[in-house]
Amino acid sequence: MLEVKNMVKTFFKGTINEKTALQGIELRLEEGDFCTVIGGNGAGKSTLLNSIAGVFPVDEGSITINDIDVTKMPEYKRAKYIGRVFQDPMVGTAGNMQIEENLILAMRRGKNLGLKWAFKDSEQAFFKERLALLGLGLEDRLSARMAYYLVVNANLLHY
Numbered sequence: 001m002l003e004v005k006n007m008v009k010t011f012f013k014g015t016i017n018e019k020t021a022l023q024g025i026e027l028r029l030e031e032g033d034f035c036t037v038i039g040g041n042g043a044g045k046s047t048l049l050n051s052i053a054g055v056f057p058v059d060e061g062s063i064t065i066n067d068i069d070v071t072k073m074p075e076y077k078r079a080k081y082i083g084r085v086f087q088d089p090m091v092g093t094a095g096n097m098q099i100e101e102n103l104i105l106a107m108r109r110g111k112n113l114g115l116k117w118a119f120k121d122s123e124q125a126f127f128k129e130r131l132a133l134l135g136l137g138l139e140d141r142l143s144a145r146m147a148y149y150l151v152v153n154a155n156l157l158h159y
């Protein structure tokens, strides 16, 4: 469960550029909830997500994930409890690695990492099975490099 209480975030406080992007935000999401945040340009949507992810500290309020208070936890530690997917797929992924390597990295997030062979047959089968559900043939492209796949896709969209 994610719970945000009375969250406030002001940029450039005390300067002529002062901007309060979030003022007293309350949010409570249970596991499995699907939530859409709607708002015009500059409404504070990205600031809300960045605050929850820990990109910058908030000025007031609290953020708890499964009753763990992460309000003051740095982003890299908070990543153990919360993940995000960016609008731009090149952000938050490793372009030179294969798509399935990226998926494995995401799956290992927050777990103890050691030096061992990353791929397990069972995990590759799992990714294939999940992608096959979309019926788009994507399961055959998992070994492509992340960046290559995106370039190909962009070209397909253009022509």
Ligand SMILES: Nc1ncnc2c1ncn2[C@@H]1O[C@H](COP(=O)(O)OP(=O)(O)OP(=O)(O)O)[C@@H](O)[C@H]1O
Pocket (backbone or CB within 6 Å): 011, 012, 019, 020, 021, 039, 040, 041, 042, 043, 044, 045, 046, 047, 048
């Ligand atoms: N890192 C930052 N430094 C200074 N001001 C910021 C920063 N991030 C956001 N802002 C300001 O906070 C306000 C909210 O911006 P935010 O990017 O959260 O809006 P948004 O709802 O995501 O808008 P968009 O629909 O354009 O993505 C805006 O006035 C913006 O200029």
Ligand SMILES: [Mg+2]
Pocket (backbone or CB within 6 Å): 045, 046, 047
């Ligand atoms: Mg935004």
